[in-house]
Amino acid sequence: MPPLGALDLLAELTNTPPPPETPARTVVRRIKIWTPLVALLLIAFAIAQALRPLPTPALTLSADAEYSFEGGKPTLPWPGEGQGQIAVSGLGVVGQFGEEKPVPIASVTKTMTAYIIMRDHPFKRGEEGEKIPVDALAEKEGGYDATNDESTLNTVKEGDTLSVKDALSAIMIPSANNVARLVARWDAGSEEAFVKKMNDTAKELGMTNTTYTDPSGLDAATVSTAADQVKLGQALVKNKAMVDITRQQEWYDPSGKRHSNYNTLMPRNGAIGIKTGSTTKAGGNLLFAAYKDIGGSTQTIVGAVLGQHKPSILETVNAVSEEVLVATRETLQARTVVKKGDVVGHVDDGLGGLTPVVATKDLTVVGWSGLTVRSGITDGGRKVPGTAEAGTVVGSLTAGSGAGTISVPVALQRDLVEPGFGPRLTRIG
Structure with a gap:
């Protein structure tokens, strides 16, 4: 074979097939x-x-979720007839007695009338509220104190005006039937329309054993239970302007006439009202409330006693209600369950990082023997920061609920920092 030329050699090399x-x-x-x-x-x-955006940090509770008071349920000095209940707002029912069945409540009915008027025509403490024109019927019914033996405000005349505050005072202090019916007509256009509002409101408040048929309570078909009236009382005393009215021992009407409160519990034992009611059929009835300062907080006690027929029925219901109120106040106790500086929770960064939070004050819970109080931790609607220095307040530790809530601020035990690259890299979801 003749020798290859240069070009032939290059072709041979470049055309070499790849290895197998x-x-x-x-x-x-x-x-x-x-x-x-x-x-x-x-x-x-x-x-x-x-x-990726970081998860929103969240407060989580590590302290006990509930605190229990040792012992059995308190024994209260209830009367021998009727029915009753007493509770501490936000904590629960301390005690009750009697059959929980609807019974006539007489002028305790006016509590709902006043609640609706204050709700729909509110005014602040120190104010008088809107003006209510006095009609001819209200003047006429003012004379029923003599002809029908009703509780009325007999000093009102057609063409006069009553402020909402004076109208509510007339309803809650001398228990003026004519003013209760007047405000019903003024608010809803007719007494019938107002009664519908009363029953609708009762349903909203969970008063399942209550039926209203009139705004004054003179009609014995208006019935309720002690438990239902306690629910209403707890709602009413949230309004401090209303409490300013119910806690009065006496009231002077626009004409200057003095009227005494049929509720004689004030001013003893922190009592703040609320409303009496009495008829021959209903007996003596009282929905009452009181404050007690304990454990660094103010607790609101609301009770109702219905169906007291021992003469004099109003004196009887005031006396037995006071005994129950005094006993309830005495059974309340305070217990410190968290000390300042205790770790009570964490800020969870959502990627596995937990920054401890501590109570900035002692947490003292209020209750009575046999009660369990639930606790929680909340940011109070404020967004927990992604970064913050140690000592920054980020929320509150709470115990109880509603008006009975006790809370202390919680703060970061150490600096809060954003998650590092490792947790960011390995997160799922």
């Missing part, structure tokens, strides 16, 4: 192809994880 395929060569070739792509995807994933 083997499993090892296949693996190597695939690694060379996919490694850069995988690396690129990992880099993109890491960048995406790092740039």
Whole structure:
């Protein structure tokens, strides 16, 4: 074979077929192809994880979720007839007695009348509220104190005006039937329409055993239970302007005439009203409330006693209600369950990081033997920060609910920092 020229040699070299395929060569070739792509995807994933918005930090409770007071339920000095209940707002029922069945409540009915008027025509403490024109019927019915033996405000005349505050005072202090009916007509256009509002409101408040048929309570078909009236009383005393009215021992009407409150519990034992009611059929009835300062908080006690027929029925119901109120106040106790500086929870950054929070004050719960009080931790509607220095207040530790809530601020035990790159990279979801 003759020798190859230069061009022929080059062609021979470049046209050399590739080595035969083997499993090892296949693996190597695939690694060379996919490694850069995988690396690129990992880099993109890491960048995406790092740039994703962080979860919203949240407060979590680590302290006890409830606190129990030792012992059995308190024994209260209830009367031998009728029915009753007494509770502490936000904490629960301290005690009750009697059959929980609807009975006539007489002028205790006016509590709902006053509640609706104050709700729909509110005014602040120290104000008088809107003006209510006195109509001819209200003047006429003012004379029923002599002809029908009703409780009325007999000093009002057609063409006069009553402020809402004076009207509510007339309803809640001398228990003026004519003014209760007047405000019903003024508010709703008719007494019938107002009665519908009363029953609708009762349903809203969970008063399942109550039926209103008139705004004054003179009608014996208006019936309720002690438990239902306690619910209403708890709602009413949330309004401090209303409490300013119900706690009066006496009231002077616009003519200057003095009227005494039939509720004689004030001013003893922190009593703040609320409303008496009495008829021959209903007996003596009293929905009452009181404050007690204990454990660094003010607790609101609301009770009702219905169906007292021992003469004099109003004196009887006032006396037995006071005994129950005094006993309830005495059974309340305070217990410190968290000390200042105790770790009570954490700020959870959502990626596994937990920053402890501590109570900034002692937490003292209020209750009575046999009661369990639930606790919780809340940011109070404020967004927990992503970063903050140690000592920053980020929420509150609470015990109880509603008007009975006791709370202390909670603060960061150490600096709160955002999650590092590792937790950001490995998070799922």
